[in-house]
Amino acid sequence: MAAVLVGQFHARDAEGRVYSVHEFQDSTPGADGQPVITYKLAIGDRVKKNSDTEFELVQSGVILTREPESVVPA
Numbered sequence: 001m002a003a004v005l006v007g008q009f010h011a012r013d014a015e016g017r018v019y020s021v022h023e024f025q026d027s028t029p030g031a032d033g034q035p036v037i038t039y040k041l042a043i044g045d046r047v048k049k050n051s052d053t054e055f056e057l058v059q060s061g062v063i064l065t066r067e068p069e070s071v072v073p074a
Helices: none
Strands: 003-012 018-026 037-041 046-049 054-057 063-066
Touching: 018 063
Parallel strands: none
Antiparallel strands: 003 018, 003 063, 018 037, 037 046, 046 054, 054 063
16 A cells, blocks of 8 residues: 655644654545545654644654644745
């Protein structure tokens, strides 16, 4: 099963450290026919999505908060 990078964003922990999170979509849909989305840090650590803005590092349990999207003026 292959996964395709479909997005990336930054998230911050409670101590202010910034993490680069990559969002992948598996090439094989889940049992319900919906796409399977997984998250990993740029260094490969697995990330669990708790809500649209809150994520958790699987190995350490550290909670990350997604940074708002930056809008670049035209």
